[in-house]
Amino acid sequence: MAYEKVNELNLKDTELCLGLPGRTEEIKQEQEVSCVRSNNKRQFEETLDDEESTPPTKTQIVGWPPVRSYRKNNSVSYVKVSMDGAPYLRKIDLKTYKNYPELLKALENMFKFTVGEYSEREGYKGSGFVPTYEDKDGDWMLVGDVPWDMFSSSCKRLRIMKGSDAPALDSSSL
């Protein structure tokens, strides 16, 4: 497997590092994908064929797995997104995003703002808007401080705060 889970924590993910959230995610995901590909190959084909440069496209078999089409694509899960000063709440499906950059870009498009530079030490700087979220325990956290998977499974709602309201939150409150 691409990574090991120890006590359900992805150790690599909790490594501290500089740089935008999601950069490391992107790199990790590339590694994941290639490992997953080769795992699939070993499972389904007798011989290892490492010369293939393009990923093998698995043709989807008709009717397999046996799940009624009624069930497919039917399960959606939304979180509310609010922005201070905006009149309307929006909702998004977190599953449609794979990492923080994608999410932030979508939020920026939705509410027509820019989010600024993220750093672990100082949070978001430069724009006056701070994306925050409420987690399963009811705590308000800064978007980007925890690994993406952890975030997407515990985020209950999002709130984009105006800079002046944000000082209570910084990465050290994790």
Place this chain on the structure above:
Amino acid sequence: MTRDRSEMSEDDDDQQSQSQSPPLDLRSAAIAEPCSSSSSSFSVVDSTPNKSRNCISSGTLTSQPFPDHVLENVLENVLQFLDSRCDRNAASLVCKSWWRVEASTRSEVFIGNCYALSPSRLTQRFKRVSSLVLKGKPRFADFNLMPPDWGANFAPWVSTMAKAYPWLEKVDLKRMFVTDDDLALLAESFPGFKELILVCCEGFGTSGIAIVANKCRKLKVLDLIESEVTDDEVDWISCFPEDVTCLESLAFDCVEAPINFKALEGLVARSPCLKKLRLNRFVSLVELHRLLLGAPQLTSLGTGSFSHDEEPQSEQEPDYAAAFRACKSVVCLSGFRELMPEYLPAIYPVCANLTSLNFSYANISPDMFKPIIHNCHKLQVFWALDSICDEGLQAVAETCKELRELRIFPFDPREDSEGPVSEVGLQAISEGCRKLESILYFCQRMTNAAVIAMSENCPELTVFRLCIMGRHRPDHVTGKPMDEGFGAIVKNCKKLTRLAVSGLLTDQAFRYMGEYGKLVRTLSVAFAGDSDMALRHVLEGCPRLQKLEIRDSPFGDAALRSGMHRYYNMRFVWMSACSLTRGCCKDIARAMPNLVVEVIGSDDDDDNRDYVETLYMYRSLDGPRKDAPKFVAIL
């Protein structure tokens, strides 16, 4: 609390006829054609059911001390207490007199295959039917393995019954093609009509439903479950009569059309007997809140959309938990389409009472799920997506000690998807939920050890359906085939009646099935086995086998022939993408005249005419059907 099958019925096997042959089988039918009867105890054969009731005319019976009509009256009074169709089938075989009386007193008829007999045969034999359960297409049609328009039309049934059973009260259809005209005829022909249940049906729309709502004044049950209902832009909810209704159950979660909420609210308000309500996703959470406050007597609730639309920020949100708190009687909860997890805690007030919970349309993470399930101590039926992960299943195992039925569906139903549940979850469930009777489990990784553990820990299992989504996948720890796991299931689960297998399986697995699967009635096989021997083991071994569905497995003509002694005692056999030839299927059709052998091709393949893409064969009392489309060849 017994599990209500109409609540969440997806391939629910009929639990009733465990061991007896199904109704209207060839032996009991033979009595209707006395010349070929081999089980009757008398030799004079000229009296037909409609002739004189004097059974003394059948010469070999000793003369009765009482007049015949008294005997039949007595019988009638006794037989009316027989509900189980197995008992009734047995009673009908005792002698002609019993056959007649049973036929005149049977009010509920179950037909497992609509093509096993014609509608007129039904109405000729049974004169006082008030309830009909009718099943049409084979289950594999659900997975696009059959072209559309194959058949299973309700039309001939409703038109025949319209004349024969004007007192008809209940119709329960599964995988049938039902048109709006059929529904209109039903609504017009049966003034006392009470229950309409349509499961996995299609062909009709909201206009047909509107007619039923409007004309069936005694309607108690209108359950549309996993059916395809076209949106004819008819406000069908408003078509219910304006007086107080008899409605007890209304399920329309599969109707993909907006609902007039005001009309629905009014309908619920004037339906004092309403116990079960399943909303579609066009009913918002705010609207649900209002409904719940007005219907605290509900026992079964399917929520609509469990999220909020984009709304003004300043709106005061209703107290959803209060609404749920008011529903003290809710024991069955489903729905949760378009879920916003932040609202899940609203259901906390009802969790402790729940016996049935369906989260299978809700993409819930373990973190959101665990606090909920830890309250559900009484849960007996639980359906969910694998997004709850092994961790969520562990939570289920810790809390739900009364669990009888578990279904875990894949959020991402592809062969190479990630697979958040595995043998870990299965092992946990087997250790925590010892009363488990039925399981359907989709996963990407499994081990023999976990399956063996389940076979040992859960002796009450009657249904074991494991779908390892990657084809031919072995035990991911040992690399061995999954033979031993499934073998343990058939060996240790002595009550097993339904089995679905997957993963890498050799002929050995099938040897186990044949040897130990003594009560198995339904078997589903996909991408499994090495040779004909596998199928032969099953056909020669499992004495109770009724329904056999196989796809993409290397079984050929020899194997098919080896089962010829069985096919009259089975409901159907489905084999697709196996190694069958047309010639062999023709031989079987010739040798077994009461078997309908359908070869279903994809629309046009002239080459490989000898290769059989799909074989679907079933016994029939009335010969091949006349409505077969052109892609079906009946041999």
